[in-house]
Amino acid sequence: MNKAILSEKYPQFATKLREYGYEVIPSETIPCNMPYERDHADLQCLILDHTAFVLSCCERIIDALSCDYRLIPCGDRFTGKYPDNTCLSAVQCGSKLIGRIASLDEKVKEYCRIHGIKLINVNQGYAKCSCVPIADNAIITADNGIVNTLRNTDIDVLPIGKGSIQLEGAEYGFLGGASGYDRDNKTVYFCGNINHHPDSKQIKSFCESYGTNVVSLSDNDLTDIGGIIFC
Template identity: 75%
Template sequence: MCDRRLRQSVNRAILSIKHPQFAASLREYGYEIIHSENIPCHMPYERDHADLQCLILDDTAFVLSCCTRLFEVLSRDYHVISCGEGFTGSYPDKTCLSAVTCGDKLIGRIASLDEKVKAYCHDHEIELIHVNQGYAKCSCVQIAENAVITADKGIIRVLRNTEIDVLPIGKGSVRLDGAEYGFLGGASGYDRDKHILYFCGDIDRHPDSESIKRFCEIHHTKVISLSDDELTDIGGIIFC
């Protein structure tokens, strides 16, 4: 899949405003911050999750129709497509943009993905890889064009039948206020242009930190912890 993005390099990050310390750290690394929006029909702990509000594929950004500010901001540099008309906020409807790009593949729950996303993939020869997990983006940590980290056994099982390298980790060890635990994908963001993986919190506090760091090193990805706090699921960081 060729890179059709209009921007020559990544220098902006979309993320939740609820944890300003992570935005402050990213600013120190030179990023302009775009705050995600608040979606009242979502559960309280995910109303501001960026990975449920937009999906960027090359030069095209898919944005929930209710996220008018995100639509306007991203329109400056991307072809933006409004999605989720008739959006109810129930599961799996709410995961219509929750997918992971790996090279010329898109990983997600196909039945839940927005029809416009599926049409784009068909037109641009992007292979759709089906997983049962609707929260595919939140459940996976992308660390390279062909490598992810996840605790989801179903995703692990599917990806082992592809050329995508996958590192299995244990569940939990990620904070998500209002829920039993969060997902590591929601506590991270991968800047594909700089080959840097940022964690919202200290990755050394995760039980699988050593294997995670080794896996990233194998795939030539630098790891940066944005704070010394516990890892926190904020709905991920989307670089654009």
């Protein structure tokens, strides 16, 4: 993975990722979405293995990934309103995909059926934004519903407190939206300084227990930018 899809609303994060050697792919701006999520990458693209599911209106992302991935345009029911806007908001943990099944794009669900990926249903439509994967079987989340659901699986979960994440135009954001996990490098990059989070010690310790590196992309407070998708 040497590419990163993310919003450039806060260019300091893209600049820092370029310094780490990543080619940055700017996310699109989708006018029908809520103002605070119009450029959120985690609502525009979902990558499963070597297949990229991308909203059909996100031509820049489709073009950027077309050489490296099998591209599947999605969003037949996309309206920009919840929960239709979360049709690609899911998080993969090994052979499992966590998301609100009723909201997921039919092409994603078909792919999972064909390739033996187990769908784990949660009530939270913004599943990707709500979760920070730090290994194939471990995530961090502040969503109690997701925590309770995953207790019945082999996925290890670190529950954290809600809030402490900036999201312009909303009361608060989510840690998944303020981060991205590069599986190849076993590194979680945070959009801001993870030490500013009240649960930073537990977060860093949890990542360390799985051999996952933690990188803060700035010294400012954590900011939900719609996540970073490494590809």
